[in-house]
Amino acid sequence: xxxxxxxxxxxxxxxxxxxxxxxxxxxxxxxxxxxxxxxxxxxxxxxxxxxxxxxxxxxxxxxxxxxxxxxxxxxxxxxxxxxxxxxxxxxxxxxxxxxxxxxxxxxxxxxxxxxxxxxxxxxxxxxxxxxxxxxxxxxxxxxxxxxxxxxxxxxxxxxxxxxxxxxxxxxxxxxxxxxxxxxxxxxxxxxxxxxxxxxxxxxxxxxxxxxxxxxxxxxxxxxxxxxxxxxxxxxxxxxxxxxxxxxxxxxxxxxxxxxxxxxxxxxxxxxxxxxxxxxxxxxxxxxxxxxxxxxxxxxxxxxxxxxxxxxxxxxxxxxxxxxxxxxxxxxxxxxxxxxxxxxxxxxxxxxxxxxxxxxxxxxxxxxxxxxxxxxxxxxxxxxxxxxxxxxxxxxxxxxxxxxxxxxxxxxxxxxxxxxxxxxxxxxxxxxxxxxxxxxxxxxxxxxxxxxxxxxxxxxxx
Amino acid sequence: xxxxxxxxxxxxxxxxxxxxxxxxxxxxxxxxxxxxxxxxxxxxxxxxxxxxxxxxxxxxxxxxxxxxxxxxxxxxxxxxxxxxxxxxxxxxxxxxxxxxxxxxxxxxxxxxxxxxxxxxxxxxxxxxxxxxxxxxxxxxxxxxxxxxxxxxxxxxxxxxxxxxxxxxxxxxxxxxxxxxxxxxxxxxxxxxxxxxxxxxxxxxxxxxxxxxxxxxxxxxxxxxxxxxxxxxxxxxxxxxxxxxxxxxxxxxxxxxxxxxxxxxxxxxxxxxxxxxxxxxxxxxxxxxxxxxxxxxxxxxxxxxxxxxxxxxxxxxxxxxxxxxxxxxxxxxxxxxxxxxxxxxxxxxxxxxxxxxxxxxxxxxxxxxxxxxxxxxxxxxxxxxxxxxxxxxxxxxxxxxxxxxxxxxxxxxxxxxxxxxxx
Numbered sequence: 001x002x003x004x005x006x007x008x009x010x011x012x013x014x015x016x017x018x019x020x021x022x023x024x025x026x027x028x029x030x031x032x033x034x035x036x037x038x039x040x041x042x043x044x045x046x047x048x049x050x051x052x053x054x055x056x057x058x059x060x061x062x063x064x065x066x067x068x069x070x071x072x073x074x075x076x077x078x079x080x081x082x083x084x085x086x087x088x089x090x091x092x093x094x095x096x097x098x099x100x101x102x103x104x105x106x107x108x109x110x111x112x113x114x115x116x117x118x119x120x121x122x123x124x125x126x127x128x129x130x131x132x133x134x135x136x137x138x139x140x141x142x143x144x145x146x147x148x149x150x151x152x153x154x155x156x157x158x159x160x161x162x163x164x165x166x167x168x169x170x171x172x173x174x175x176x177x178x179x180x181x182x183x184x185x186x187x188x189x190x191x192x193x194x195x196x197x198x199x200x201x202x203x204x205x206x207x208x209x210x211x212x213x214x215x216x217x218x219x220x221x222x223x224x225x226x227x228x229x230x231x232x233x234x235x236x237x238x239x240x241x242x243x244x245x246x247x248x249x250x251x252x253x254x255x256x257x258x259x260x261x262x263x264x265x266x267x268x269x270x271x272x273x274x275x276x277x278x279x280x281x282x283x284x285x286x287x288x289x290x291x292x293x294x295x296x297x298x299x300x301x302x303x304x305x306x307x308x309x310x311x312x313x314x315x316x317x318x319x320x321x322x323x324x325x326x327x328x329x330x331x332x333x334x335x336x337x338x339x340x341x342x343x344x345x346x347x348x349x350x351x352x353x354x355x356x357x358x359x360x361x362x363x364x365x366x367x368x369x370x371x372x373x374x375x376x377x378x379x380x381x382x383x384x385x386x387x388x389x390x391x392x393x394x395x396x397x398x399x400x401x402x403x404x405x406x407x408x409x410x411x412x413x414x415x416x417x418x419x420x421x422x423x424x425x426x427x428x429x430x431x432x433x434x435x436x437x438x439x440x441x442x443x444x445x446x447x448x449x450x451x452x453x454x455x456x457x458x459x460x461x
Numbered sequence: 462x463x464x465x466x467x468x469x470x471x472x473x474x475x476x477x478x479x480x481x482x483x484x485x486x487x488x489x490x491x492x493x494x495x496x497x498x499x500x501x502x503x504x505x506x507x508x509x510x511x512x513x514x515x516x517x518x519x520x521x522x523x524x525x526x527x528x529x530x531x532x533x534x535x536x537x538x539x540x541x542x543x544x545x546x547x548x549x550x551x552x553x554x555x556x557x558x559x560x561x562x563x564x565x566x567x568x569x570x571x572x573x574x575x576x577x578x579x580x581x582x583x584x585x586x587x588x589x590x591x592x593x594x595x596x597x598x599x600x601x602x603x604x605x606x607x608x609x610x611x612x613x614x615x616x617x618x619x620x621x622x623x624x625x626x627x628x629x630x631x632x633x634x635x636x637x638x639x640x641x642x643x644x645x646x647x648x649x650x651x652x653x654x655x656x657x658x659x660x661x662x663x664x665x666x667x668x669x670x671x672x673x674x675x676x677x678x679x680x681x682x683x684x685x686x687x688x689x690x691x692x693x694x695x696x697x698x699x700x701x702x703x704x705x706x707x708x709x710x711x712x713x714x715x716x717x718x719x720x721x722x723x724x725x726x727x728x729x730x731x732x733x734x735x736x737x738x739x740x741x742x743x744x745x746x747x748x749x750x751x752x753x754x755x756x757x758x759x760x761x762x763x764x765x766x767x768x769x770x771x772x773x774x775x776x777x778x779x780x781x782x783x784x785x786x787x788x789x790x791x792x793x794x795x796x797x798x799x800x801x802x803x804x805x806x807x808x809x810x811x812x813x814x815x816x817x818x819x820x821x822x823x824x825x826x827x828x829x830x831x832x833x834x835x836x837x838x839x840x841x842x843x844x845x846x847x848x849x850x851x852x853x854x855x856x857x858x859x860x861x862x863x864x865x866x867x868x869x870x871x872x873x874x875x876x877x878x879x880x881x882x883x
């Protein structure tokens with residue numbers, strides 16, 4: 001039904017385009033001057049035909065279920081039912097009306113199902129009628145405007161401009177959506193677990209909260225010492241630190257080499273090859289770390305008499321570092337290339353060798369940009385999920401030994417939310433609280449990094 | 462401490478050479494990682510494209526199959542194949558006792574009954590006759606045959622018993638074990654048994670998610686880019702949108718997963734585990750990438766084009782839609798493809814919206830539950846069976862193949878169709 005109505009509106013839109021254009025030609029043939037190109041007459045009519053109808057159509061689709069539900073359940077308003085019970089009754093009604101109900105059919109529910117069906121059919125037919133009459137009204141209005149040869153280009157362009165503007169709001173809406181989806185769960189979480197315990201507690205056992213019965217779930221004393229995020233935060237930064245220990249030297253040196261030493265031929269091949277590393281999906285790195293690097297490090301450690309966990313922080317961090325190399329090398333390459341040639345020439349003129357010029361002149365000049373690129377790399381390392389989930393441990397140990405396993409914010413979010421979740425359970429809310437802290441940390445890093453890079457660019461432009 | 466000039470100069474030159482060497486070795490290291498990586502994936506994965514078959518003589522005994530004289534096609538469909546399947550496996554060793562018969566049965570996949578059934582359905586004349594039928598070997602024997610499984614372990618640490626190995630070796634000696642191209646890897650859905658697991662379901666899941674992502678992200682991103690680049694007034698609000706876009710591009714992907722879970726599933730009640738929700742989540746993630754690429758390529762269109770159009774009397778909207786946007790399309794499209802390639806490799810947000818569910822049917826629409834290729838990699842990588850290791854690598858090879866094709870495509874569009882303004 002909806003689909004038919006939808007295609008009908010679209011078809012009407014197209015036909016009204018042709019009618020509008022035809023009208024323009026008839027106006028033209030009566031030797032009157034058109035106010036715009038003929039197709040604008042067509043667009044004008046098509047927009048007036050389709051857009052009001054679509055707006056009504058979508059509003060209807062959004063509000064119809066709620067209104068029908070309210071009307072059906074109004075029969076039960078004199079009895080004191082809880083919200084959950086009313087929802088259950090409504091679900092039963094719906095499945096009965098579809099003929100899929102298997103339980104015991106009470107007369108109440110049967111009456112509701114009948115009411116539901118009749119309401120639905122009233123809603124459907126009145127929707128069709130209203131949408132059609134809206135189309136007729138708006139097309140009549142627009143056709144009159146066209147016939148009197150009033151302006152059409154300006155309204156059409158204004159409409160397009162509004163569409164473009166709306167599209168540009170998508171980015172803001174996404175950010176709002178992220179904050180919105182995180183904040184309520186986070187606030188609920190901190191109602192049960194004090195903020196202080198979360199930020200400074202040193203024991204993280206969300207599984208403990210899971211075992212408990214949901215009826216006693218609201219007693220805060222039971223959760224003390226369960227949601228202390230210090231081991232998680234420490235693990236996150238520790239693994240990111242290991243990753244940066246791999247990525248910064250290799251990435252920076254290859255960036256410098258590519259920008260200053262490499263011949264154009266080497267650059268042409270080496271640069272895209274290194275950037276392949278950035279295009280490989282992270283789950284593939286995770287598999288590589290878990291299958292190859294972890295066992296390799298374990299064997300190496302055993303042969304040297306060291307106790308190495310197969311899921312060591314070193315394996316996850318090291319592989320993560322390899323993943324970040326291209327981010328740092330590309331960005332620092334760009335930054336170094338944009339240092340003005342005059343600085344180099346001045347240094348060479350003083351008799352400095354190339355490496356001395358790089359170390360004493362170019363590097364300091366490019367430092368803000370390089371710092372920015374490193375910060376972006378850190379933000380990526382903190383937010384990286386799959387490598388840690390697959391290659392590092394899932395138990396949160398508070399340790400600074402790279403050979404032991406640790407866990408991170410992202411890994412814990414996945415561990416908690418994989419499979420079915422019950423909203424309203426402190427364990428699920430904990431994942432959202434972790435997500436919130438992850439979002440805030442990376443947001444700060446990104447803002448600082450982007451600002452530093454932008455300032456730097458402006459300096460040499 | 463009086464060093465001569467030459468000594469000092471020598472030292473400086475040495476430092477120069479050392480520095481150069483550091484740079485070179487850094488690049489070498491990065492490329493070495495890449496090589497090891499690719500080599501490792503290919504060397505573990507290539508064997509998954511072969512599948513081991515046991516050739517077993519099967520007697521289609523009408524009595525055992527509970528078939529009457531001149532059975533119709535329907536009778537053949539409903540016939541009992543389990544007994545003849547069991548019997549033909551047991552016949553491999555006439556002296557087998559009951560336990561050994563069980564072990565014989567476990568030498569092939571649990572699909573063996575179906576495979577025998579298909580053989581008869583294709584050729585109903587076989588009733589009462591004996592024919593050699595290709596049966597999928599169990600994944601352990603498959604691994605043994607490919608040489609991926611150590612045979613010299615003590616028996617209690619192996620999943621294959623000595624007895625099974627003995628029979629298997631006899632079959633090999635008789636030439637009754639064959640390795641053929643593994644078509645089922647591409648046509649079967651996921652399964653708990655490695656020898657029967659394929660990527661068809663996750664592949665379709667990926668395709669649907671990417672399509673949904675493309676249909677949402679591309680129009681919105683292009684329109685947004687046009688507004689920001691061509692029409693937006695320079696004010697606080699536009700700056701705010703810009704900051705938003707740049708930040709979104711760097712937000713960790715898992716946060717988008719939380720967005721999908723908290724908004725799309727919890728508030729809008731869209732169906733869980735479906736490519737529809739996955740695609741919407743991915744589209745929010747690729748949006749900033751495409752916007753940035755589209756803006757860059759709009760910016761690259763020289764002002765002279767706009768000025769010429771305006772001078773001819775075109776309105777600003779006409780100038781943009783008829784001249785600037787078409788000229789910027791190659792750059793926008795290649796940016797879009799690169800954004801989609803990123804989305805194709807994304808795992809974490811899809812796990813959060815439930816696309817890790819075990820799906821053993823091939824999804825027919827974006828509203829059916831499905832996995833995606835990277836999630837399939839994750840699921841198999843977490844499985845204990847040895848047979849999944851090569852499957853994971855093979856799945857990675859398929860995924861990487863797609864990413865390479867998409868990136869090449871983006872390059873071709875960029876180089877073939879993009880105008881060089883100079």
